[in-house]
Amino acid sequence: MADTLTPVLTANWGDERAWKLANYERRDGYQGLRRALTMEPAEVVALVKDSGLRGRGGAGFPTGMKWSFIPQDNPKPKYLVVNADESEPGTCKDIPLMMASPHTLVEGVIISAYAINCHTAFIYVRGEVLHVVRRVQQAVREAYSAGYAGKNILGSGYDLDIVVHAGAGAYICGEETALLDSLEGRRGQPRLRPPFPAVAGLYASPTVINNVESISSVPAIVRGGAEWFSSMGTEKSKGMTIYSLSGHVRNTGQFEAPLGITLRQLLELAGGMREGHRLKFWTPGGSSTPILTPEHLDVPLDYEGVAGVRSMLGTKALQCFDETTSVVRAVLRWTEFYKHESCGKCTPCREGTWWLVQILSRLEAGRGEPGDIEKLLDLCENILGRSFCALGDGATSPISSAIQHFRDEFEAGMHTPAWELFPYEASRRFAPAPATAGAGA
Template structure:
């Protein structure tokens, strides 16, 4: 079973001081950059396009195709922006990557910027993770000192300035246009599109915005070729990717495997559910995706397989919950997060998430009223697809799917508190002793 793992991005995570330039170079680091600089920029774009790499930030849009949207005759400069504002509940792949091997990202940034002919690249990192910001900044400094970044890179005449920008701590800035507003010094709020960032993005100039894992995947494609990359994964979802397994799992963590692996296989690798428990429900791509149940254990974890199950692969944040968990409480906690993180720009999201929390709070306490389930579904229907960005869609997705699969729990909320049906101490990942010591089970 362990043969299903394909450590590429994570291959050096266990090495001693893997984040240092000298250790990264020892394992072949920056050789791909030299290869790319010997190619024409358009050849690099074609290589990435032919590899079948799709965006690893959630949407799954073909990376090479996104690069090719940059207009050729625009007089404004072209910018590359890396979205490292990882804030989705349950998502934890980009931050470990930047901590363990920041040069993998930095090399990807330099190659990608060269491909789209950008002379400025911005790495927008979530503001709360100061230790990650410092590590990426140090990696960028090392790259400058070694001649991999800055002016006249490796004597080729190519210039690139890399800026590591600390975000202001808002989940909404993970949305690419809100990120651009924040990067420009304004309040992070999504923009109405069109125009799209490829035409008028950062500073109203052509801009490519990619996720950390997407950019970090570029060096291995340049080094090994598009055929090598596309030999992994499925027909329409190529390559390897990092799956984040968390929750009621015996050994949670990051598992790098070909696209299309199943949750059953990943759970086998992780030692199964904790204490021999039974999987009740799980999220395939973080809390903003419709939940799935144990009947979906064998669906391929690629974009098409998860979509066929009426959910989304998203960020591949596989949060697993066992039979001790209250679905009502889980979706209520997620909805509280989205209510808090709504930027307030559009009414459906600002008002709708507030009302969803009010109803779910009442139901969690066993004080649901007749018609509450229908009201929840009606609110979800009126919010879905009616906001500036996908935050509102993500807020309602777990609610509607939870009612679909566990309607009886919402019906029980009309008369019985969730904590009586599912005592919270049983579903907690912490015991009282663990909480006092700071250790986790």
């Protein structure tokens, strides 16, 4: 593996006003676009395919292969949609990237659109992060003014319009087909597939949908080449990526490293767990992935390594919890989120997540009933693989894995509240603000 940290996407995050076009250009910004425009679109697709770039949104599907699925003989317009609806609990990589260096994304959009012969691209940003929406909009305006977007880009004869769309704030719109429905002005709900978006996506036309980090990696690949990119990472998981480290860690934040780094290495870079405490459990890819324990500290954080221990790399959101945390409480909070965010389209997810919350609430309060653990596992089994999208699967993953690793805590929920075994104050990440003089007077 390459060096521990490989800043590529994050290389300019510390620059003064890194989000401005002039400062981005000082770091070879838009040189990848200039080079791409000298190539045939199919050559750009082949380059990305050869690099081994895999989707950074969670599924890990090869990006170049996804682009090649677009039927070029289809007379309908082709669309590129960037999924910037980052809302997986614990995930914090796309929003900082767009905030610090939006032109990295905009350049990637233009190159990617050129590669698939697309003339209209959409960036679908989560509506709550208004500051990010405005920053991306500003970057797009700068790109138009500089001739990087719009008509006859850099004199190449290629035209592209870029639309920044703010979503209304629904977790389900992170699912690609629900995102398409939302873009079309309908309620965001997953579509039944086939047809797949590559054939009938936005406005029933061929569509590529990629994550922010996936698209943002394209300019560096065009500049550095496929061999340079694939020299990082592992045999089947190529390149660098951004890991989000949060929880009971001394120094939380984003760490850009080659795929295949371990949590032990990342914790060393972050200064370890908070003083006087030890790691109890962690998520490798956000709350919708099966939880892992300290015995998995040396598992390579790539798609194959994490799958080998029956979890998922997902969004690479590493939430680390110490021994003061109740597993039952953590799983309940996550499940409450999924219950709230379920779109309600399919029965297993809509009804199943509600019942999961009822049982977990009883267990957290120490009022569990005989058979509750078996009911949880039975519910998870009946939701898993039976919903329209992965929200149902994601809701069950932390529960079934938590019971596997910490069944004793769920059994304790038959007689003792979680807050007695694990007081809230002990697991608080930040100390409460001191009371001011005269407070409450």
